Each structure stands twice: as structure tokens, then as C-alpha cells.
Amino acid sequence: MLLPLITSFPSGCDGSGEVLESAEYRALPSAGSVVRLVNVSSNKCVDLENGSPDDGANIRQWPCNGATAQEFVLDPAADGYVLLRNVASNKCLDVWGWSTSPGANIAQWACHGGTNQQFMLEETSNGIATIRSRLSNLVLDVEGGSAADGANIMQWNAHGGANQRFEVISAGGGGDGGGDGGGPDPSCGDPNDFDAWVHLEGGTWIAENGGSTVYTGGDMMHAMQAGLDSLTPGRSSKESVLVCGSGTIGPHAGSIKRVRLPSYSILDVRGTMTIADTGEGDIVPVACRNASHVEVPNLRIEGNPRYSVWVQSCSDVELGDIDISLSNILTIGHGIRIDDSLGSMSTDVSIDHVQVEGTGTHGVETYGVDDLTIGHVEAVDTGGCGLLLNATTHADIGVVDAVGAGSGTGYAAFRIANGAGRIGGQYPTNIHVGEVNAQGGGRGVFCVSDSGGLEIDHVDISQTETNAILLENCHNVSLATGGGTVSGGGNIRIAARADMAPSSDITLENLTVVNNGILESPCSGTNNVASNITLVGSSLQMCN
Numbered sequence: 001m002l003l004p005l006i007t008s009f010p011s012g013c014d015g016s017g018e019v020l021e022s023a024e025y026r027a028l029p030s031a032g033s034v035v036r037l038v039n040v041s042s043n044k045c046v047d048l049e050n051g052s053p054d055d056g057a058n059i060r061q062w063p064c065n066g067a068t069a070q071e072f073v074l075d076p077a078a079d080g081y082v083l084l085r086n087v088a089s090n091k092c093l094d095v096w097g098w099s100t101s102p103g104a105n106i107a108q109w110a111c112h113g114g115t116n117q118q119f120m121l122e123e124t125s126n127g128i129a130t131i132r133s134r135l136s137n138l139v140l141d142v143e144g145g146s147a148a149d150g151a152n153i154m155q156w157n158a159h160g161g162a163n164q165r166f167e168v169i170s171a172g173g174g175g176d177g178g179g180d181g182g183g184p185d186p187s188c189g190d191p192n193d194f195d196a197w198v199h200l201e202g203g204t205w206i207a208e209n210g211g212s213t214v215y216t217g218g219d220m221m222h223a224m225q226a227g228l229d230s231l232t233p234g235r236s237s238k239e240s241v242l243v244c245g246s247g248t249i250g251p252h253a254g255s256i257k258r259v260r261l262p263s264y265s266i267l268d269v270r271g272t273m274t275i276a277d278t279g280e281g282d283i284v285p286v287a288c289r290n291a292s293h294v295e296v297p298n299l300r301i302e303g304n305p306r307y308s309v310w311v312q313s314c315s316d317v318e319l320g321d322i323d324i325s326l327s328n329i330l331t332i333g334h335g336i337r338i339d340d341s342l343g344s345m346s347t348d349v350s351i352d353h354v355q356v357e358g359t360g361t362h363g364v365e366t367y368g369v370d371d372l373t374i375g376h377v378e379a380v381d382t383g384g385c386g387l388l389l390n391a392t393t394h395a396d397i398g399v400v401d402a403v404g405a406g407s408g409t410g411y412a413a414f415r416i417a418n419g420a421g422r423i424g425g426q427y428p429t430n431i432h433v434g435e436v437n438a439q440g441g442g443r444g445v446f447c448v449s450d451s452g453g454l455e456i457d458h459v460d461i462s463q464t465e466t467n468a469i470l471l472e473n474c475h476n477v478s479l480a481t482g483g484g485t486v487s488g489g490g491n492i493r494i495a496a497r498a499d500m501a502p503s504s505d506i507t508l509e510n511l512t513v514v515n516n517g518i519l520e521s522p523c524s525g526t527n528n529v530a531s532n533i534t535l536v537g538s539s540l541q542m543c544n
Contacts, residue, residue, distance in 0.1 A: 028121055028129060031076040034087060034171040038064060040128060041162035042147040045070040046140075048108060049150075050357075051088045051302070051325060059093060059106045059153045061142055065323075066188055066246055066271030067300050071171045074121075075111070081118040081134050085111055087171075092117045095155060100136040106153045121168060128167050130158060139164050188244035188270040196227040200245030200271075220247030220273065221285070224259045231265060238293060240266035248303075250276040250283055256306065258284035266295040275303035282306060288314040290342050296320060303327055307334040308356075313342035317349045324356040324363075333360030335382070340368025340391075347371050359383055363405070366392045367418070373397075380404060384411045385446075386438075389431065390418040393453075397433040406442030410466060413438035414456075415446040416474075421453030427476040427505075429453050436461070443467050443490070447474035450500050457482040459511075464489035468516060469508075473500040478507045487514040494520040494528050494542075503528060513538040 029035050037046040039061055047062035051069035064070060071087040084093040086108055094109035095116040111117065118134035131140040133155055141156035145163040158164065191197035196209040205223035207215035207230065215226035227241040249257075261267060273285045285301050288294050288311045297320035301308040304327045311317055317338075324335045335356040338346050346366075350373040356363035362384035364377055372395040379386030379402040386402035388411070389395060402413030414436045421431045433456045438444035444461030445468075447454060452475035459480050461468045467490040471477055486492060492513065496502040502524035512534040520528055523543035530542050 028123055028127060028168050029074065029170050031074050031082060033074050034071050035074060036064065036070050036169045036171050037072065037131070038167040038169060039142050039163060040165040040167060041145055042142060042151070044147075044149070044151075046072070046153060046166070048086050048088055052108075053089045053091075055091065055109050056096075057089070057091075057108050059108060061146075061151050061153060062149055064188070064270075065298065065300060066244060067323075068246055068272055077113060077118045077134075081120050083111055083113060083117050084119055084131075093119065095133050095135055098135065099155075100138075102138060102156045104136070104138075104155050106140060106155060124160070124165055127169075128165050130160075130164050131166060132158070140166070189242050189268070191242055191244075193240075194242040194266075194268070195232075195239040196230050196241045198223045198227040198241060198243045198245075200247065205245075205247065219249070220245075221249050221257065221259050221283075224267070224269075228259070228262060228265055228267065231262070235264050238264045238266050238295065240268065243267070243269040243271060246271035246274070248274045248276050249285070250303070252277060252282050256282050256284055258287040258310070261286065261288045261291055261294045261296075263291040264293045265291075266297065267299075268297045269299045272300045272302055275301065275305040277304050277306075284308075284310050286310075288312065288317060290314065290344075292316050294318070296322070299323070301326070304333050304360075307337050309336040310334075311336075311338040311346055311349065313340055313344045313346055314338075314349075315347045317346070319349075319351040319354070321352060322354040322356075324354065324359070326356075326358040326360070333358075333383075334365065335359045335363040335379075336365070337362075338364075338366045338369050338372075345370050349373070351375065351377075354378070356386075357381055362386075362388045362411070363402075364388070366390060366395075368392070370394055375399075377401065379413065382406065384409065385415045386413045387415070389416045389420045392416070392420045393423055393430055395420075395431045397431075399435045399437070400433065401435075401437045402441060403439045404441045405438065407440065407465065409442045410446075411441075412443035412446035412470075413441060413461075414444070415448070416451045416454060417446075417448045418451065419449065420451040421476075422450060423453070427452035429455050429476060429478070431455070432457075434458065438462070438464065438468075440464065443470055444486070445469045445479070446472075447477055448472045450475075452476045452505075454478070455481060459484035459486065461485070462487040462489065466490040467493050469493070470495060471503055471506055473497055474503050474506065475501070476505045478509075480509055480511045483510040483512075485512045485514065486516055488516060491516055492518045494525065496522060496524050502526070507531070508533065512536065513540075518542065 044061040045064040048069040068088040075083040091108040092111040096105040115135040121129040138155040142163040207227040209230040231239040295318040300323040357380040363379040363382040367390040386405040469492040472495040517539035
């Protein structure tokens with residue numbers, strides 16, 4: 001049955017008795033439905049921050065992406081109220097601390113059905129409602145009417161503003177705004193803007209192209225591949241596939257199962273792919289193999305894939321907003337890997353923003369890549385490096401933010417290795433990094449094994465387990481040209497192994513070093529300099 005509603009006016013009327021002609025009336029989804037809540041002011045979804053399972057995790061607004069962190073079950077309570085139970089965590093929206101005050105925060109907590117977890121959806125217009133707390137009689141409110149990603153959800157006195165109104169959309173796919181099934185979900189995107197459309201309807205995946213159905217079944221990856229394979233053969237311009245909905249893939253054992261991107265393809269995934277493998281690491285959600293001119297504007301991966309994204313000997317690759325949250329149970333569980341494993345270097349590769357957590361190995365790794373651009377890497381508790389560049393040249397990196405990267409290992413927030421930056425036996429400056437910010441983990445910055453040609457503008461490194469910075473057998477490295485701080489943890493060291501050329505042309509400058517030290521050892525290198533160094537409870541031992 002439909003939820004009992006408090007309506008501002010009769011359906012189809014504006015209160016003056018005139019019939020509205022804008023749209024057919026759409027009732028709110030019924031109790032037991034799974035819904036998304038889209039704020040009318042910002043057009044962003046109510047979201048469980050980072051899909052956290054923890055009690056007390058914050059509720060915010062975030063661009064609608066189809067993830068289960070943005071889906072809520074309307075569990076019926078007494079007198080027409082509902083509990084809003086998050087699909088990702090199975091926990092309920094909760095007025096924090098049982099507060100009745102305006103401005104009290106909304107978080108999640110284990111569902112107990114108390115009045116601070118009971119809410120009334122009060123319809124204000126066609127499919128749009130305010131959400132009122134039974135405890136406080138206050139309504140959910142996007143703080144300050146902000147349109148910013150991450151703006152907080154709180155409770156406030158009802159005033160009818162757009163930041164207090166939410167479109168209630170069925171998460172299972174609905175027509176004309178997500179109401180009663182069978183049509184496109186506006187929070188996902190307009191299928192008419194794409195060449196093919198893959199979507200979930202009542203537990204069945206459907207792939208369509210030009211009005212023709214090219215796949216129906218229960219496998220998300222098969223549906224995605226069918227959508228890609230339905231694009232024009234032999235094309236020389238890009239065609240696109242929109243994926244709406246979230247699904248679980250696996251378990252799977254045997255040959256690698258992957259969604260393979262053909263040349264001149266755009267795959268835009270507006271949901272979450274959850275990989276439930278058995279420990280074999282055989283599933284690669286998105287792969288590019290010897291292809292060119294491919295794009296993945298949006299993608300969210302959870303679970304335990306072998307690689308979340310694997311780019312092998314591809315060119316002109318654009319990855320947009322990539323969100324990877326893995327289970328950290330597979331030692332081979334990778335974030336993004338870009339390599340030359342099919343015989344030729346990968347070239348002209350870009351990543352706008354990647355947020356990666358819980359990988360068994362590296363967050364982002366390259367091997368055999370030329371012409372790489374990355375805007376922002378955010379790495380949390382990766383088993384290996386946050387960002388690792390192997391045998392990579394001509395790279396421009398914006399920001400690397402890492403917390404706990406490579407903890408318990410010798411890996412680092414940012415590392416270059418295996419001849420990265422070496423061009424024709426020389427090390428011209430060709431790898432540039434704007435910022436490296438590292439908290440904890442193995443190391444902060446690590447350059448090793450005949451790599452170099454590196455310039456890092458700014459560093460902020462604290463409490464690493466081993467060297468905050470280790471430059472070993474590296475050449476032409478300028479670090480902290482724009483300043484920075486290294487605090488606690490292991491020392492900053494210029495080092496060399498005997499089987500490679502000793503480190504040379506290294507400049508450390510404009511650093512504040514707190515409770516740490518700078519050490520050059522052994523003294524076999526040439527033209528290594530530390531200048532404009534501020535020492536606070538620290539030491540400086542350079543050979544020259």
C-alpha cells in the first residue's frame with residue numbers, strides 16, 4: 001500500500017483549483033520500496049559517506065551514481081512513519097544523540113526503531129516530499145542550501161525551501177522520474193544521450209540499442225559486454241554505452257572474466273559493480289586490450305577483483321571519476337593497472353580522479369607507459385603504493401593523497417621505479433608531481449632502480465613506518481621546490497645499491513624537517529644538494 005502522506009494540495013492542482021498540465025501525477029513509492037532521495041535544490045543524492053558500515057557514519061549529499069550507499073529501504077514503522085535503512089550498510093538514518101534541536105546531525109546507526117529513526121515522508125508535489133523526524137518534528141535539510149559535493153544533511157525547522165525537499169525515486173528503475181517502473185531513471189542519465197543502454201529491471205539485466213534488445217539475463221557483465229558489442233563495427237568515431245544500476249558479479253573461477261572495451265568506445269557506469277570472487281582473483285570488471293580511443297567517465301568497484309581496471313597496450317585512454325573500495329582479502333587485488341603486457345607501451349592515458357581503498361596491492365600502477373596525466377589520487381589503506389610508476393615517461397600528476405599506503409611494507413604513497421623517467425639513457429625532467437601528502441603507511445616518496453627525471457613541488461609527509469623519503473639509485477630529482485614538511489617517522493635518505501649507478505643530481509630544498517633527519521649514505525653519488533632546510537629537532541648529514 002502507499003505510505004500515508006500529508007499533502008499540501010490535491011493531486012493535479014496548485015491549490016487555486018486550476019489543473020496542472022506539467023506532468024501526470026506520480027505517487028510516492030510504497031512502504032518496503034528501495035528508493036533514492038534526490039535533493040530538489042542541488043539535484044544530488046542523499047548518500048552514506050564512503051558506503052561505511054560503521055555506526056555513526058555521516059549522511060551527506062553526493063552526485064547521484066547508483067551506488068547502494070545512495071539507496072534506502074522504506075521499512076514501515078507505526079502510524080505511517082518509516083525507517084530509512086541504507087542498502088549498503090543495512091543501518092538506519094538516525095537523528096544524532098536523540099536531539100530535538102535544529103542543526104542536529106543525521107548519521108546512521110544500527111536499526112532499533114526508536115523515534116529518532118522514524119521519519120514521515122510528507123508529499124509537497126508530484127513525487128517530491130519533505131522528510132520529518134518523529135522525534136523532533138524537524139525536517140531533513142541540506143545545510144546552508146549548499147550545492148557542494150559532501151554538503152551535510154541535518155535537521156532544521158521546516159520552511160519549505162528546495163534544500164528541504166527531496167524527489168523520492170524508486171531505485172529499481174522507474175519511468176518519468178523513477179516512479180512506477182519500465183523507463184529511464186533520471187538520476188542515472190538520459191539513455192537518449194547514448195548509443196546503447198544497459199539497465200536493471202526487477203532483477204533482470206537488459207541491454208538495448210536503437211530500440212532493439214541485445215541481452216536479457218542475470219549477469220551484469222554479460223549485459224555490459226552485449227551493450228558494447230552492439231555498437232557499430234569498424235567505427236572510427238566514439239560510440240557510448242550507459243549502465244544504470246548496481247550488481248554483484250561472481251563467484252567465478254577459471255579463465256579471466258572481464259568487460260572488454262573495443263576501440264572508439266565510451267562506457268559510463270552509473271552504478272556499483274560488486275565483485276564476489278572466491279579467492280582466485282579471476283574477475284576484471286573493466287579491461288582495455290590493444291584498443292584505442294576509449295573512455296570510462298564514471299565507475300565504482302567494490303569487493304575483490306583481480307584488477308578493478310586493467311589497461312593493456314592501449315592508447316588514448318580517458319578514465320574519469322573512478323571509485324574503488326576493495327575487501328583487501330586478495331594479495332593480488334589491484335586498483336588500476338596500466339601496462340605494456342601485450343607487447344607495446346600504453347600511451348596517452350589520463351585519469352581525472354581516482355579514490356581507492358583496501359586494495360591487496362597498489363592503488364594505481366603503471367608499467368611501460370608514455371604520456372600519462374593524472375589529476376588526483378586518493379589512496380586509503382592500500383596494500384602497496386597509492387601511486388606507482390614503473391618504466392613510465394612523460395607523466396604529469398596533480399595530487400597524491402595517501403593514508404596508510406603500504407603499511408607494513410617498503411612501498412610508498414608515491415613511488416617511481418624500474419627506469420621510470422629514463423629516456424635514451426638520460427634523465428631529463430619529464431615526471432612532474434604537484435603534491436604528495438602522506439600520513440602513516442610504509443614510506444612517503446620512494447624513487448628507486450635507475451629512475452629519475454622527477455620534480456615534486458610540495459610534500460607533506462608524517463609518521464611513516466620507514467623512510468619518509470628514500471631516493472635510491474635515482475637521478476635528476478628535485479623535491480619540494482615549492483616547500484613542504486616532513487614530520488616524524490623514518491628519515492629522509494639519499495642512498496645507493498652497488499649494482500646500479502649511485503644517486504646523482506638530487507636537490508632537496510625548502511623543507512621543514514621535524515623530529516627526523518636527512519642522511520646521504522653511502523657517499524658515492526655526485527651533485528646531491530640540500531638547501532634552505534629548516535630543522536626542528538632534526539639532523540642533516542650530507543656528503544658535500
